[in-house]
Amino acid sequence: MIKVQFWGVRGSIPTPGRETIRYGGDTTCIEVRAGDELIILDAGSGLRRLGLDLLSRAEGQPIEGHIFITHTHWDHIQGFPFFTPAFIQENLFTIHGPHYDDKYLHQILAGQMATEYFPIPIDFMSAHLDFIGLSEAKIKIGKATVSSIHVNHPGIALGYRVDYQDKVVVFTGDHEPYHFFHADPIKQLEVNGRILSAETTDIERFAEKLDQKLVDFAQGADLLIFDTAYTYDQYQNGKKGWGHSYPEYAVKIAAQANAKALTLTHHDPTDTDDCVEAKVAYTLQHIQQQGLNMECFAAKVGDVINLD
Numbered sequence: 001m002i003k004v005q006f007w008g009v010r011g012s013i014p015t016p017g018r019e020t021i022r023y024g025g026d027t028t029c030i031e032v033r034a035g036d037e038l039i040i041l042d043a044g045s046g047l048r049r050l051g052l053d054l055l056s057r058a059e060g061q062p063i064e065g066h067i068f069i070t071h072t073h074w075d076h077i078q079g080f081p082f083f084t085p086a087f088i089q090e091n092l093f094t095i096h097g098p099h100y101d102d103k104y105l106h107q108i109l110a111g112q113m114a115t116e117y118f119p120i121p122i123d124f125m126s127a128h129l130d131f132i133g134l135s136e137a138k139i140k141i142g143k144a145t146v147s148s149i150h151v152n153h154p155g156i157a158l159g160y161r162v163d164y165q166d167k168v169v170v171f172t173g174d175h176e177p178y179h180f181f182h183a184d185p186i187k188q189l190e191v192n193g194r195i196l197s198a199e200t201t202d203i204e205r206f207a208e209k210l211d212q213k214l215v216d217f218a219q220g221a222d223l224l225i226f227d228t229a230y231t232y233d234q235y236q237n238g239k240k241g242w243g244h245s246y247p248e249y250a251v252k253i254a255a256q257a258n259a260k261a262l263t264l265t266h267h268d269p270t271d272t273d274d275c276v277e278a279k280v281a282y283t284l285q286h287i288q289q290q291g292l293n294m295e296c297f298a299a300k301v302g303d304v305i306n307l308d
Helices: 046-058 105-111 203-218 232-239 247-256 273-289
Strands: 002-008 029-034 037-041 064-068 092-098 128-134 138-141 144-151 157-164 167-171 188-191 194-197 223-227 261-265 295-298 304-307
Touching: 002 046, 002 167, 029 046, 029 157, 037 046, 037 144, 037 157, 064 144, 092 105, 092 157, 105 128, 144 203, 157 203, 203 247, 223 247, 247 261, 247 273, 261 273, 273 295
Parallel strands: 037 064, 064 092, 092 128, 167 223, 223 261, 261 295
Antiparallel strands: 002 029, 002 304, 029 037, 138 144, 144 157, 157 167, 188 194
16 A cells, blocks of 8 residues: 655745645645655655654654655755754665756755754754665665656756555656756657757657656556646746646646546645635546546645555
């Protein structure tokens, strides 16, 4: 069985307040339990409360887990300095994240805890911490497999897939449709032994090939957690190039990947709970109009999904 719990579902900046109570205001953090293995997707502000909950559950026993960071923008790492289990010597965490040519993952996470920004340096974290830079890879964690794929977002960003027994969870992280290119890792693609380049290939054709790569990555997902920060109108009117998606694109990828359920996440900080619910209602209508058989709901802090 895979158990998924949402601890942070917002994008860009935490947005606590009356208008975000139902869905929550913490930024991205998702707990995935693959059997006994603890896998955490992103270290946004929701990681703080997850850490406290892990300590409560552990009842004094050591905690071991893996944190997979999609990218190192502030809203996806800002919970790390407040992750209490990392300050306890007996605990062990492996932190995975994008590989940069000019800087190690450890340096980036330590940088946000430098004295200019934070009173406690990373060296005060007494747990055993390993840092691993990733490109596209497959990692075995017990009987689970975590795979990564480069997605389309400013900087270098990864999406993740968790396979355990016959269940699959896929998280896009922050992702924009491929018609607007961002990071270098996605500007070349091997197709049937040929290297296609974004600079020399028709943009529509190249975007289709990259879409297909994402579809293949997400194929058969029981739960596809997708960045839908904007509506289509918002995207077309001022948000294009900001690195995020909209429901119609998410449904297209989910349908082609034969996903059983689509979860909308990375709720924009300007979106109230009512806005999120309106987006879900619109997406469900769009799914019905397409004649698809697919569940759809918005990620909500505290929600637990059991895939068994």
